[in-house]
Amino acid sequence: MTTIQQPRILGAGVNRVDGPLKVTGQARYPNDFNLPGMAYAAVVRSTIPSGRIRRMDTTAAEKSPGVLEVITHENADHLGEAPPSFVKNPQPPLQDDVIRFYGQYIAVVVADTQQNATAAARRIEVEYDRHEALLDPHDPRAERIKDPWGEDTAWGDVRTALNRAPVMIDQTYTTSENTNNPLGLFTTVASWDGDTLTLHDSNQWPNMIQQVVAAMFGVPRDAVRVLTPFVGGGFGAGLRCWSHIPLAVMAARHVGRPVKLELTRPEMFTGLGHRTASINWIRLGATRDGRLTAIEHESLTTLPLDGDEYEPCSSVSTWSYASPNVTTRDQQVRLNIPWTNFMRAPGDAQGNFALESAIDELAWEVGLDPLEIRLLNYAEVDPKTGRPWSSNALRQCLEVGARRFGWSERNPEIRSMRDGHELVGYGVAGVSFFWYQQPCSARVIVKGDGSAYVRSAVTDIGTGTYTIMAQLAAGLLGLEVDQVEMQLGDSSMPVGTAAGGSGLTAALGSAVHDACGRLIQKFVDLAGTDPFSPLANVPFEDIEVSEGRLFRKGEPTRGESLARILAVHGLTELSADGNSTPNSPEQLGMTPAGARGARFVEVRVDEDLGRIRVARIVTVNDGGRILNEKLARSQILGGTVGGVGMALFEETVTDKDTGRIANATFGDYLIPVNADIPDVHIEFVGEPDAFNPIGVKGVGEIGLVGVAPAIANGIFHATGKRIRALPITMDMLMD
Amino acid sequence: MREFRYERPATVAEAIRAVSHDPEADFLAGGTTEVDLMKDGVFHPDLLVDITRLPLRGVRRNGTMLQVGALTTMEELAADRTLVERAPFVVEALLRGASAQLRNMATIGGNLLQRTRCRYFRDPAVPACNKREPGSGCEAVNSVARMHAILGASPACIALHASDLAVPLVALDAVVHIQSEEGERLVPLTQFYLMPGETPDRENVLRHGELITAIDIPLPPPGTRSIYLKIRDRASYEFALTSAAVAVIMDGGVIKEARVAMGGIGTIPWRCFEAEEVLREAPATPDTFRSAADGTIRDPFVVPGTAFKVELAKRTLIRALTEVTS
Numbered sequence A: 001m002t003t004i005q006q007p008r009i010l011g012a013g014v015n016r017v018d019g020p021l022k023v024t025g026q027a028r029y030p031n032d033f034n035l036p037g038m039a040y041a042a043v044v045r046s047t048i049p050s051g052r053i054r055r056m057d058t059t060a061a062e063k064s065p066g067v068l069e070v071i072t073h074e075n076a077d078h079l080g081e082a083p084p085s086f087v088k089n090p091q092p093p094l095q096d097d098v099i100r101f102y103g104q105y106i107a108v109v110v111a112d113t114q115q116n117a118t119a120a121a122r123r124i125e126v127e128y129d130r131h132e133a134l135l136d137p138h139d140p141r142a143e144r145i146k147d148p149w150g151e152d153t154a155w156g157d158v159r160t161a162l163n164r165a166p167v168m169i170d171q172t173y174t175t176s177e178n179t180n181n182p183l184g185l186f187t188t189v190a191s192w193d194g195d196t197l198t199l200h201d202s203n204q205w206p207n208m209i210q211q212v213v214a215a216m217f218g219v220p221r222d223a224v225r226v227l228t229p230f231v232g233g234g235f236g237a238g239l240r241c242w243s244h245i246p247l248a249v250m251a252a253r254h255v256g257r258p259v260k261l262e263l264t265r266p267e268m269f270t271g272l273g274h275r276t277a278s279i280n281w282i283r284l285g286a287t288r289d290g291r292l293t294a295i296e297h298e299s300l301t302t303l304p305l306d307g308d309e310y311e312p313c314s315s316v317s318t319w320s321y322a323s324p325n326v327t328t329r330d331q332q333v334r335l336n337i338p339w340t341n342f343m344r345a346p347g348d349a350q351g352n353f354a355l356e357s358a359i360d361e362l363a364w365e366v367g368l369d370p371l372e373i374r375l376l377n378y379a380e381v382d383p384k385t386g387r388p389w390s391s392n393a394l395r396q397c398l399e400v401g402a403r404r405f406g407w408s409e410r411n412p413e414i415r416s417m418r419d420g421h422e423l424v425g426y427g428v429a430g431v432s433f434f435w436y437q438q439p440c441s442a443r444v445i446v447k448g449d450g451s452a453y454v455r456s457a458v459t460d461i462g463t464g465t466y467t468i469m470a471q472l473a474a475g476l477l478g479l480e481v482d483q484v485e486m487q488l489g490d491s492s493m494p495v496g497t498a499a500g501g502s503g504l505t506a507a508l509g510s511a512v513h514d515a516c517g518r519l520i521q522k523f524v525d526l527a528g529t530d531p532f533s534p535l536a537n538v539p540f541e542d543i544e545v546s547e548g549r550l551f552r553k554g555e556p557t558r559g560e561s562l563a564r565i566l567a568v569h570g571l572t573e574l575s576a577d578g579n580s581t582p583n584s585p586e587q588l589g590m591t592p593a594g595a596r597g598a599r600f601v602e603v604r605v606d607e608d609l610g611r612i613r614v615a616r617i618v619t620v621n622d623g624g625r626i627l628n629e630k631l632a633r634s635q636i637l638g639g640t641v642g643g644v645g646m647a648l649f650e651e652t653v654t655d656k657d658t659g660r661i662a663n664a665t666f667g668d669y670l671i672p673v674n675a676d677i678p679d680v681h682i683e684f685v686g687e688p689d690a691f692n693p694i695g696v697k698g699v700g701e702i703g704l705v706g707v708a709p710a711i712a713n714g715i716f717h718a719t720g721k722r723i724r725a726l727p728i729t730m731d732m733l734m735d
Numbered sequence B: 001m002r003e004f005r006y007e008r009p010a011t012v013a014e015a016i017r018a019v020s021h022d023p024e025a026d027f028l029a030g031g032t033t034e035v036d037l038m039k040d041g042v043f044h045p046d047l048l049v050d051i052t053r054l055p056l057r058g059v060r061r062n063g064t065m066l067q068v069g070a071l072t073t074m075e076e077l078a079a080d081r082t083l084v085e086r087a088p089f090v091v092e093a094l095l096r097g098a099s100a101q102l103r104n105m106a107t108i109g110g111n112l113l114q115r116t117r118c119r120y121f122r123d124p125a126v127p128a129c130n131k132r133e134p135g136s137g138c139e140a141v142n143s144v145a146r147m148h149a150i151l152g153a154s155p156a157c158i159a160l161h162a163s164d165l166a167v168p169l170v171a172l173d174a175v176v177h178i179q180s181e182e183g184e185r186l187v188p189l190t191q192f193y194l195m196p197g198e199t200p201d202r203e204n205v206l207r208h209g210e211l212i213t214a215i216d217i218p219l220p221p222p223g224t225r226s227i228y229l230k231i232r233d234r235a236s237y238e239f240a241l242t243s244a245a246v247a248v249i250m251d252g253g254v255i256k257e258a259r260v261a262m263g264g265i266g267t268i269p270w271r272c273f274e275a276e277e278v279l280r281e282a283p284a285t286p287d288t289f290r291s292a293a294d295g296t297i298r299d300p301f302v303v304p305g306t307a308f309k310v311e312l313a314k315r316t317l318i319r320a321l322t323e324v325t326s
């Protein structure tokens, strides 16, 4: 019963099961919660990047209308250390007078209304002792961390191979800081009831928030309940326990009332981390006919003063293409900047831009079609270990994409295609995305009427987890999708992992798969105790499920409905818990491959004005088994838009003297608007992946990756200008 | 936001009186500038006088003139038939501005009075801003300035006047009707805005309590061709990096008459008299256009972030001239 059946349900583009709730406003997001007696909090942020608070005058704020409490480092509760969760979480706020970045929380004001809290917060006066700040990644005084995760990699002999290579590319590629900017303003509503705490909170990992908050406030984990059934997007922003959360909890404890803390858009820029800027040095060695002989990839990314971050930009060079000699190294530099953090495709997005630009440069250098060079260097097996891939349809992505796009119709010469004032260029990029999975659990329950519900603490950040898990459970239990009720986003449910790393579908899906298997087993065992059951003495392997019934394979009439089995045994429900842990590559003898993809774009550049327009995009992806094509397309489409943003618009700009983010509003931080996005052709290829029982790879992030280099490569084809820095703006293209 | 009082008088006279007698009072039209800046903590009026119900809304044809009530919204003006026919570049400037939602709220009077988008002006946590705190300095000059001005700018202030609408309106010599307790005065839009000089906090000739009641837009003669070309990073919903408003009367390949103004580059909406001089009676050729452009961008004041605008502005004007004359 462990095989996946029901193609009618699995893979079908069914509508979001939570769609009606969302469009009718019944889905309640954290900021929709208003509790009786609730007070409102507003934060105060530092306006220097480094130093100490000499004096804070809170008298005016305290006297301000409606103010209940002003908390600074002088009267804040002493909180316990924040445990790490995969990466470090920010240590508790307001514990000392040290300023580590511009925008750090230095006080929180609680009042009867949001307006009163905000007005009072502006009345707090602060004097600082300013220290010199480290803001430039090249500052020699800044701490450098080499090989931060012990993942620097080397095989073969890159030095010699580069020295001997007849063709070499040696270039530097940079990407700028980007900010995640989920639309929903992150909000925490904290309410204490004695020693137990309930949080309505925007995040991507309720159990992690639960654990960190419990540790900080010195209460047992079970005393904290985190509710996140809906969140207004994340893109990675919700993967840590950010400091506004303990501030809200502390504030609620101080005033003895529930407290709502909703960040403003500018506060979202400093309070939730952002994608680090990156510098990538790449050296490629190749034969005259374009075969890679060496890849050397080094990266430098940034870190806040007291945090960490996993952003291995160079890793993509270890699994994307076949090369006998490879070296990758990552370095980080600590600065007085707001936290860097995961943002959709962390590390991969930046590293892929560098690698796919360099591969393109190599193609032009050796006179090979940029598509051909990628096919030529396709890695048949994991180049690092020589093990076979769990699946890898990169080649198919490239070939199918090229056909859909009409790649062969291009004139290969640079500056050869034009339309009026516009130079036209075609660009391609390949994508090999990382693989990621964490342990997860779920409970599946069948009720007396034969319908089921599925529970897990994980949250659906808008990707469609509710829907695809309902489909999966329905498929495995032989039910209709609307017979499965999903209950997610509650830390008191079976422990779940993060909605991040494109790994939730595999993690939760495998747990649901496990639970459904166990549950069917329980039903079969139960039926076995009933001598009159048609299923008595049927071995488990021979059981099939369909239309809410268990029956013997090939004998549909020899069976019994789930509801009947429960009724016969006087049960109102039957449940089973399922767990998943990632398989081991060694045991399975294969390397898990994340999703694969190819991007083809047509760009148009106004020759005089430098204005850039993306005219067409074809994106083809291998996401293993696609559980719901409609939702998977949404993920790819959203990712593509993010990729256009990264390529042409998005840049979190920091003032060089003060460390202040200079464009922390939607008026100033540009994300693409509809008019910037052309028709996007989306297609899936590939087979169910062999590394997890449900065959999925996760498609939440890959859509973004590769769009930027495809655009940059297209711009080169159009104009002959190689731009190695993102975002690419018109001033770079004006002759 | 601090507490403030709110009044909604029924007559123009009452509205003017209410603001005139309270130095901390502001008019409130669509609120898309005023309320934004209040929320950001830049403006803190103690009284808002809501003028949106005053009878100052609508467009009237008056001979060769369109008289536009100050409270006409951007969308309403953009839909005016006469304007679409006779001066389409005004309509283009309107519709390339902001978003449909904003244009349904925003008024013509408010548009001309919108404040700069300079982020250092809009963030009270930044200490140095001569426009917000006279004498405090200018943070933008030494910082990140892409959306800033290169003409009329000085180390004291490089803030851009970001209105799109004002650009074709200065080209057409629109006239502003200003009402105060003393009576009405008429000021040509070309003389309405003030160069920042040493007093960037003073942006125009309005005195406290004076109300804009209407704008007269002279209609160019039939047969005039016009264009508003707006260049920006995004395809929509963004202010101009550079823009050009051009109206010409052609006679074969010769430009008989030209009106030119530029946006995205000036501390005030920039009327390009030198360009008009070059263009008048000149053949519509690339050479003519280039010298018109060179004549416009004279003695720019640039910072690293705005340096590219010198050439971009010239090419924008050349493109606009090329398109409108061909």
Ligand SMILES: Cc1cc2nc3c(=O)[nH]c(=O)nc-3n(C[C@H](O)[C@H](O)[C@H](O)COP(=O)(O)OP(=O)(O)OC[C@H]3O[C@@H](n4cnc5c(N)ncnc54)[C@H](O)[C@@H]3O)c2cc1C
Residues within 6 Å of the ligand: A667, B026, B027, B028, B029, B030, B031, B032, B033, B034, B035, B036, B070, B071, B096, B097, B098, B099, B102, B105, B106, B107, B108, B109, B110, B111, B112, B113, B114, B162, B163, B164, B165, B210, B211, B212, B213, B237, B238, B239, B240
């Ligand atoms: C996100 C965003 C994007 C935008 N994009 C663009 C763009 O691309 N192009 C563009 O041109 N504009 C743009 N704008 C600016 C917008 O057009 C102006 O904010 C709007 O036109 C102001 O009109 P209002 O009626 O809302 O003015 P209000 O905000 O009500 O008033 C503005 C100021 O003028 C005063 N005032 C208003 N009416 C009068 C009057 N009749 N007499 C005297 N004083 C008065 C008020 O006291 C206030 O100080 C954008 C604005 C936003 C928020």
Ligand code: SF4
Residues within 6 Å of the ligand: B116, B118, B119, B120, B121, B128, B129, B130, B131, B132, B137, B138, B139, B140, B141, B156, B157, B158, B159, B200
């Ligand atoms: S440019 Fe003008 S508005 Fe901006 S900071 Fe300088 S003085 Fe203030």
